[in-house]
Amino acid sequence: LVKMLEENKRCLYVARNPSLCFSVVKWLEKRLRSFRPLSRLTLLYEPLERPRAIKISKGRIVTELAAEDLAFDLVVVDEAHHVYRDATLRARVEKRFRAGARRLILSDLSQSDGREIPYPPMRETELTEVVRSSKRVVAGAMQFQLGGEAKLLTQCHHDSTGPPLKSFLFDVVGDDADRYGKYADEPLRALDAVVEDFPGLSLHDRVAIILPDAQFAKELKP
Numbered sequence: 279l280v281k282m283l284e285e286n287k288r289c290l291y292v293a294r295n296p297s298l299c300f301s302v303v304k305w306l307e308k309r310l311r312s313f314r315p316l317s318r319l320t321l322l323y324e325p326l327e328r329p330r331a332i333k334i335s336k337g338r339i340v341t342e343l344a345a346e347d348l349a350f351d352l353v354v355v356d357e358a359h360h361v362y363r364d365a366t367l368r369a370r371v372e373k374r375f376r377a378g379a380r381r382l383i384l385s386d387l388s389q390s391d392g393r394e395i396p397y398p399p400m401r402e403t404e405l406t407e408v409v410r411s412s413k414r415v416v417a418g419a420m421q422f423q424l425g426g427e428a429k430l431l432t433q434c435h436h437d438s439t440g441p442p443l444k445s446f447l448f449d450v451v452g453d454d455a456d457r458y459g460k461y462a463d464e465p466l467r468a469l470d471a472v473v474e475d476f477p478g479l480s481l482h483d484r485v486a487i488i489l490p491d492a493q494f495a496k497e498l499k500p
Contacts, residue, residue: 283315287351292371294360296323297310300339302356303332320344326361326370340386349376357384365397372398388423406431412440444471458497 283306284287293299306316309321313334320329331344352373361367363429375381377423383397408416413434420432446468450457465487472481489495 279352280309281488283310283318286315286318288318289352289354290320290329290333290348290350290374291354291356292322292326292374293356293359294326294367295357296321298356299323303339307334319462320348322371324367326367329354329374342414350379352372352380352382354384356384358383358397359387359389362397371455378466389499403433407433409434409435412438414443418443419427441475444468444476446471453457456460461498 279289281293291299291302303316303321307313307321308322312400315336316332320331322329325460328346329344329348330341332339332341334340353371355361361454362385381398381400383400385395385397411419411434415436416432420430423432446464448460449466450460452470469481469485473477488496
C-alpha cells in the first residue's frame with residue numbers, strides 16, 4: 279500500500295470498522311515520506327455506502343465525502359470476513375472494483391466463525407508469521423485459532439520469548455457502586471504493573487480497555 283501510494287496510484291482501503299481505517303492511516307502517515315500520497319488514499323467504512331477522502335489537519339485525520347466515480351488501482355478489504363458474509367456489504371464493495379484494478383482481501387479464519395464465506399475467485403496466500411507478538415502471545419492465541427493442524431504452522435517472526443502474560447483476577451461483592459469502583463481499580467493496577475515492568479515506555483495511544491457494552495462504559499467512566 280505504501281509503495282502504490284508513492285507511485286502515484288490511487289488506493290481504496292475498506293474496513294467495516296472506521297477505527298481500523300484511521301489506525302491504518304496513522305500507520306501510513308509514519309511510513310510515507312510526505313503527507314502528499316495520503317491524498318491518493320480513500321476510505322470506505324460502515325455502512326460502506328460512500329467513499330471518503332482524507333487529509334491531515336493540525337495533527338488530526340479529517341475525512342470528507344469523495345467523488346462516487348473514482349477509479350482505483352488497488353482496493354484493499356481488511357477483515358473481509360465481516361464484509362463478504364453480508365450480501366449487502368459485499369455488493370457495495372464489489373461495485374468499487376474496475377477492470378484492471380488489483381484487489382487484496384485480508385481475512386482470518388479464526389474470526390469468521392468457521393463459516394463458508396463467498397469470496398471472489400483469486401489466488402490465496404496463507405500468512406503464518408506473526409511479527410508484532412512474542413512467542414508467548416503466539417502460543418496463547420493458538421488455543422483460540424481455527425484451522426486444525428494448519429494453525430500449528432503459526433510462528434513468531436523473531437526469537438523473543440517475551441514476558442509472561444499476567445492475569446489480574448478479582449471478586450466483586452456489594453452493590454453496583456462498589457462493582458464499578460472495583461472494575462475501575464483493577465485496570466489501574468494492571469497498568470501500574472506495566473509501567474513498573476517497562477519504565478520509560480509511553481502508553482499514549484497504545485491502551486484499550488475492552489468492556490461488555492455501552493452501559494458498562496457509561497457506569498465505569500466516572
